[in-house]
Amino acid sequence: MTQQARRLRARLAALGAVGATALAAAGVQGAAHAAEAPLPVVITGEDRVDLSLHSDNGDPTEPQVDLRLDVPGEEFEGDGEVPTVHRGDYTIRIDASGLKGVAEADLPCDADGLVAVCTGYELYAGTTFNRVGGIRLDLSDDSEAGDTGKIVVTGEGEGLEFTPLTVDVRVGGPELLNRELSAPEGVMPGDDFELPLGVMNVGGLPAQGTVLRLLGSRGLSFPDTYGNCSSSDINTGDLLRQRTEVLCTFPDTLGAGTAYALSRQVRVRTADFALNDIFSYSFDPLEPGEEKTLHQGRRQGGGPDLTLERVADADPAQYTKYAELDLPRTNTYDLELTGASASGAAGEKVDVEIGFRNNGPAWIGALRSGGEPFSFTVTPPTGATFTKAPEKCMPAGVNGSDPAYLCFAPTPMLEDARFTFPFELRVDRVVEGAKGRVALPDWNNPYESDESNDVAWIVLNAPGEPGDDGTGGSGGGPSDDPSAPASGDGDGSGDDADDAGTGSASGGGPGDDADGGLALTGAQGVGLLGGAAVLALGLGAAVVLYQRRRAGRDGEAAA
Structure with missing residues (x-):
């Protein structure tokens, strides 16, 4: 409008x-x-x-x-x-x-x-x-x-x-293009790096001043300040939109067909949890009177002004409309599943709770894909049937013949996020030491640092003490003891019985949807694998069915 x-x-x-x-x-x-x-x-x-x-x-x-x-x-x-x-x-x-x-x-x-x-x-x-x-x-x-x-x-x-x-x-008015970016080598989480930024006016008329916009997603920040720049942070709400923004204004005229570079390289700082965070910048012409209002309500920078210096013999091919980088690319995270154990007689119903957590150190932004969920399967132990499942889970089989469930852990996911998935089981017949498998898909995820805890077990009517007979997780750790509480129990970060989508105790609130979970759009593991097949489990169809079911519930709730 x-x-x-x-x-x-x-x-x-x-x-x-x-x-x-x-x-x-x-x-x-x-x-x-x-x-x-x-x-x-x-x-x-x-x-x-x-x-x-x-x-x-x-x-x-x-x-x-x-x-x-x-x-x-x-x-x-x-x-x-x-x-x-x-x-x-x-x-x-x-x-x-x-x-x-x-x-x-x-x-x-x-x-x-x-x-x-x-x-x-x-x-x-x-x-x-x-x-x-x-x-x-x-x-x-x-x-x-x-x-x-x-x-x-x-x-x-x-x-x-x-x-x-x-x-x-x-x-043919002023048309500003940005100098292309190249990724600096060896950037590690927690490092600072510098980028040379520039602008070229390829339009037919001069630009009477310009504004530079620097954007860094949640894991990036800008430690330096300048007298003609101001900044603002968005660190609440939807994790996909949390960012730091810096605006710098330059009143000087940018001639048609000329190129300019910043007097100093821009320094960008990465957080310890940063992984594939997005840095972008752009130059735009200043509209008349805009300079007086752009910096209002923002933190004014200090020190000398950042300036533009003319560049001779610039190549227009080195300038582009969109200039951005994903950094750092060297961080990792550890996704861990934890199982549960229970006992019950034939015909009895028992509760079990599956745990899913990110042990960090990296967060999972899913910034390019918009936030799709991670999926994992939950299979009931032999002789038992699932009678209740969390809202973030759905039957794995399209026709309902498969007794397993497909569950979704939402992204963006904080570096210390914890989720719980409560199930109810009916013991149809007693099978001593029956086990049900809980597993992430088999995939080549370069950012997963420990695949040994990607499988856990639901143990039903185990003989002797819980944890006997090798019923723990496939790689040791917390999943070795099937009787141990699921991830998030007792630490104040678990979810309600029907809500498996709440984020970590330290930051799960931003971006929560009506069900208490973050938006279920885009798995970083999927987007980061460069378009690989989605989780090898038909996740695409499952997500569609899940979202349709969720949309129906949201519609009923709104009514």
């Missing part, structure tokens, strides 16, 4: 809410509303488009301007028929004649050259269901650097008061 639209909508919010409520209560539409105050409608869309002389300006099939109508009232959410706020003919006129000789315009609806007319009858609250169409802009044979033009969008209809939209179009 444009700033113009936001300001107008704020001024008319009270009037719009009253009008929409009155319509809904009385069932009055169309002409009846026209007898009252006109219904305000704001035409929204991108209000500025810069066309580059050096690129295809994005996907040629995708419009740069998405025209919609913003109508007061709460947007409809849910299933069923969308209620209307207004019924009655209206017309939207798109006049792009101001682009003649500047750019080509592909207009929606009934277009005649550079003018198009769109018609409609029903309007709904909000913008989602009030789409007019898209405008695609491209260079013409006459386009030259510095050309400017406008598109004016207006509307009319009985009982409606439209706020028009003006789209400013500029050709």
Whole structure:
């Protein structure tokens, strides 16, 4: 939404809410509303488009301007028929004649050259269901650097008061590209490293100042400060979005076709838990008056200013739109499963609790994949059947014939994260020392430091003392004793009986979803293996089924 639209909508919010409520209560539409105050409608869309002389300006099939109508009232959410706020003919006129000789315009609806007319009858609250169409802009044979033009969008209809939209179009303005990055060698967790950063204006016009943005995900920080820079930290909420951001402003003009480098290399610090954290930077033109507001509400840096120095004979091929690195790549984590033991007579139900934890030292950000879960299988002991399973687990077999369960541990995962997965078993027949296997998939995960604790056991009716007969985990450690409590017991970091998704005691809260777990999208182990087959267990299909089941529960909870 444009700033113009936001300001107008704020001024008319009270009037719009009253009008929409009155319509809904009385069932009055169309002409009846026209007898009252006109219904305000704001035409929204991108209000500025810069066309580059050096690129295809994005996907040629995708419009740069998405025209919609913003109508007061709460947007409809849910299933069923969308209620209307207004019924009655209206017309939207798109006049792009101001682009003649500047750019080509592909207009929606009934277009005649550079003018198009769109018609409609029903309007709904909000913008989602009030789409007019898209405008695609491209260079013409006459386009030259510095050309400017406008598109004016207006509307009319009985009982409606439209706020028009003006789209400013500029050709060949300042276009800043960033110097490409190369990964420094030998960066270890806890190290500092320095990066040479630079910018080149490949546009047709000078940039009257620029702003540099440095971004580091949760495991990265910037220890140096400068007088023309400010910083902010986001260290709560969704782990995927926790980061440090630094903004530096440079008022000097960046000439067209010239390149510049920072007067000092930027120092980046890695945390001990960092693994494939993302550093990125970008230069953008300063908008008029923007420098005064960019640093507000942020920590102002100290010391001398960071400056830009002109670079002679720069190669445009060494500059790119996106500049980022994943560092460090040398850290590891240790995923550990712990089993359980129980005893019961035939027909009796018993509780067991599986543990899953990350022993670190690295966290598992899953930043590139968006956070998919790790999966592991839980098989019941011989002679027993699962009768209850945690919400983060589902039957492994699609047709329900497989007695095993597939469970999911969410990412991002903190470096000390602990989860518990409580199950209920029914003893169908007593089998002395029956064992059920709990296991991560067999995979070549370069970041897993200890595969010996990737398997644990559920032991049912073990002979003698628990732990006899080699019933512990495959590689020793905590899983050697099947009677030992599952990971997280007794330390205040375990989960509720139906919630296996809570993070570590030190930081599991950020990013929790409605079920108490972090968002179940993207396993770092999957994304980091460069597109390897997903966990060799058909995880893709399982995640779809899991998410559908979870979406159903979330919908019921919302109802």
